[in-house]
Amino acid sequence: MTAQQTDAPVLVHVEGRAGHLVLNRPRALNSLTHPMVRLLDATLAAWAKDPEIDTVVLSGAGERGLCAGGDIRTMHDDARDGDGTATEAFWRDEYRLNARIARYPKPYVTLMDGIVMGGGVGVSAHGSVRVVTERSRVAMPETGIGFVPDVGGTYLLSRAPGELGTHLALTGGSVGAADALLCGLADHFVPSERLDTLRAELASAPAAEAVRRHAGEVEVAGGVLGEGREWIDRCYAADSVEEIVRRLTDSGVPEAKEAAETILAKSPTSVKVTLEAMRRARGLDSLERVLEQEYRVSCWALRRPDMVEGVRAQIVDKDRNPRWSPATLGEVTPEAVAEFFAPRAEGRELTFGEG
Template identity: 70%
Template sequence: MNHDSPGNHTRDHVLLRTEGRTAYITLNRPQALNALSHSMVLRIDEALARWQHDPDVTAVVIEGAGERGLCAGGDIRAIYEDARTGGTASADFWRDEYRLNARIARYPKPYVALMDGIVMGGGVGISAHGTVRIVTERSRVAMPETGIGFVPDVGGTYLLALAPGELGTHLALTGAPAGAADALLCGLADHFVPSELLPRLAADLAGDPVHEVLERYVAPAPSPAGTLAEDREWIDHCYAPDTVEDILERLLRSDAPAAKEAAATLRSKSPTALKVTLAALRRVRALGPLERALEQEYRISCAALSSPDLVEGIRAQVVDKDRSPRWSPPSLAEVTPADVERFFAPLGTHELGLAPAHATSEVPW
């Protein structure tokens, strides 16, 4: 076993080791639900770049320390302080984070993500683009950004746009978490493994090929199944329109109680974030590969830094925790097409500028 010796907070927060021919990444900030800092992103990216060309490493596993989950996302408080002061640290963080997401999606070796417990925002970015994505009965996979005046990023719009029908639109606008069965249905995960078996699965990966280990542990998703399959009819109908106002109207007119609940949820979110999210989802389908989606998300995220709703949303949900955000504008009707278009404006020399994708459909196992 080869351990990196911890020398600072970054090393403490991202533990790297190799066992046999497999490399392991452990996010180690359990008190912050393994939230990602900029230095953590850089350390993960550096390790992946190194292992990519190491013939002694044939697979990579990423997991989270503690009992609560893989990763709750980025460091929201840091983004809050940066947005309040007009800084550039968040834009720098997203640039490196999104590049890491793209690296994971194109990684030439099996990248196994153990998506146990809470997997939100940036946690989705470091797991759901992987080769092998494993959920458990404890998994709660979500992109809850509209609740803080933000928009799904880390390739989230790309993943959700690929979900069957309008399921991804529903998850993106409401921020609702997907359990194991729903994550599998929406293409956010590949396999179900009971959480109690994950330590043994991870240990076995040190000695055996990924496909052999999966055969031993993968099981059917637990009962009861998720809710999205049975809700598909009203979701596909209600989320088909290309305006949030029309979606909300259909939800309110639906006979399904869950549709009424979704309408109430949408009414609590940032009107601007809802409209930008819907526009991003509709546009991303025509953009092509993940890299183009990440470039669009980078434009949106940078624009959000100067939007009042991001600061207000984080204040209400994370800082003061009064759960009573005062959105600006406060209603969907007051969010103009120009307000939405501002989020998609080119950044000139500050574009993300990811290299063209060279995807391969076959990963050497």
């Protein structure tokens, strides 16, 4: 590669029969920009028809992780100072990329090493061969910045066993390899020291065969969600966030009480909309229908005060003291939640058609 190519935000190269996509913004934890999304989508479209490419491999540059999500600062600035249309256009292309990945006709191998959050989940967890390591930390942390899980996150989490996905969606908690496997966010555990060898073998070996050869047994002790299934399923089965918090607080389980405190620190609007989005996602029959719903919710969240305030507090000023509006769960009415799901004007919807 030339120096210019190695500076590109996405490195695209072919090794044998494998096409490699490397997210290449390590200083920004490989966070996604709109040009990156467009390049990923165009490359995948071309490789789908290329008889020389058998497998696609997605990885991240640097040692910290695959991808920390979308470029939140850019979205914050657009919501605060612009009209939001740039962010809406980004989400439109990003969600369509997520759908392409889920329907990709060739093995799409994602190396979910290190941090994989938000948009990073969208470009990895919809793939057909999803690899985690002992360093993986997977999360949809949106409620902490006044937003709602997107990129198909409510589709994935709503289909996790029991209420595990509801727990992760509301708290924004991260999981390691064992729990990612339990929740259906990943398929295989491969020790990080074997990833380079795995990459090399993918040049000629079938993806499933190569991954199986290097897969190891993740220690059950590394997971925590399985041990908490009883209280998680019981508490999060409630029909409202208020009742979920009450059950968690009264459960007598220290981890449950901690989860209640975590939820109460998040944006009240975000957690209520997230619960509604999760419940609705269970009743939708495809990823595309869920992405259409998420686009409506995301575009409305962009115009509410909590997203700008959440990013300010967590990312920009880093005072970790967001001033949510409304400030309490009781002030978020059912009518306010319903607004997030209302159809938008023509041209402001994301559609995939019937197929």
